[in-house]
Every structure is written in structure tokens, then in C-alpha cells.
Amino acid sequence: MAKTAVCIVDQQRYQVVDGMRLEELETSLRQMILKDFPQAHNSSFICSEHLVHYRLAKMDAMIENDYQQNDKVNAQLSKILANHTYRVVDVNSELESSLTFGQRVADGVARFGGSWAFIISFVVVMLVWMLLNVLPIFSHHFDPYPFILLNLFLSMVAAIQAPLIMMSQNRAAEYDRLQAANDFKVNSMSEEEIRVLHSKVDHLIQQDEPNMLEIQKMQTQMLGEIQAQVNELRRLQPRRRRNQS
Secondary structure, X not given: OOOEEEEOOOOOEEXXXXXXXXXXXXXXXXXXXXXXXXXXXXXXXXXXXXXHHHHHHHHHHHHHHHHHHHHXXXXXXXXXXXXXXXXXXXXXXXXXXXXXXXXXXXXXXXXXXXXXXXXXXXXXXXXXXXXXXXXXXXXXXXXXXXXXXXHHHHHHHHHHHHHHHHHHHHHHHHHHHHHHHHHHHHHHXXXXXXXXXXXXXXXXXXXXXXXXXXXXXXXXXXXXXXXXXXXXXXXXXXXXXXXXX
């Protein structure tokens, strides 16, 4: 005669193969049952029908917890994106659109003054000037040696060119400051978004995957118990036929 036991849920008697002892269950599932039936103990019996309900309830709780954690991370990421109202700007176009006429002139003078075209043309002008005032080409030299007028013009050019170059350098410094501020804000946004994405990936790796494996394990256990019940029925069926005959 097959062994029987009383289920702690409905107090009905079942064959032992149709259920499990609480001590045979994993800790979390056993705690769920003991929470509803505190008078039970480790050797108490629960039938497969009610055990399936507890296992499904545990699966639902695990899935619901995963959904809540994912929603929490998604809400955090959405909040970060909503709070980042800073618009990434093109520093070059912003500065170009805000340039005044004087600033454009200063930039142009600085670009031309720092080029080979300026150096070559300036050397050519000075050579021509000195040749005209040294060689007997004209009857009168307008700036004889030591070229006092040329020195005056050179001093005037240097006096005017220096502040223009400094104005252009100030524009370059302003560009560097805007570029640094823009890079800092973009990097801050990217760093915070990457940090939230890392936490989401960590949640998927550390919690979602173990939970999925736990659910698969429970499903495998349920299939194994069903197979054990089917095998027990097959084993008892010939005995019942013999008893009937």
C-alpha cells in the first residue's frame, strides 16, 4: 500500500508521491508556506496542486520585482534626460555669428600678420624702398639712408598691429573657454547617462539572469515531479488491475 500524508493546506490525505515535505523545498519557498501556515514544520507535507500555486506565486513575485527595478532604472534615466536642458552648441558657429566688424578686422589682420604672404610682401616692400633711396634711379631720394621715414612707418605698423593681434588672441581665449565649458557639460551628461546604463546592465546581469535561472529551475522541478507522478501511476496501474481481477 502506498504511503500517504496529510496536506497542510486543505487537510486532505494524498499519496506521498503527489507532494513534497517542506524540508525538501528551497528556503524561500518554504518560508512562503510557513508564513501562511506558521503551525507547520519541516516534516509537514504539501500536495503538488497547492505547491504549484506557491511556486507560481514566487515566480510572479520575482518577475514583478524585476519589472519594478527596471522601471526604477528607466525612470531615473528619463529624469536625467529631462533635467539636461542644456543644448549642445557649435562653438565655431556661435562665435562667428556674434563677431563685430572690429573683431573680424582684428582676426583678419592677425591671420595675415602670421602668414608667409605678409613676411614676403613686407620684405619686398622694404627692399624696394631701400633700393629706390640708394640707387640713382631718381634725381631726388625721398628717404635717404638711414631711412628715417621707413623706420617711422615700421614703428607705426608695429604699434597698430600689436593691439590687433592681442584682440585676436582674446577671441581665441574666449573660444577656448566656450569650448571647455561645452565639453564639460557634454561630458557630464554622458558620464551620468553611462552611469545609469551601467546600473541597468548590472541589474540585468546580477538579478534578472539569476531570477530567470531560478524560474527555469522551478519549472524543471515541476516537470520532474509531474514525471514522477506519471511513473508512479504507471507502476500502480498493473497492481490495480490484478486486484480487480
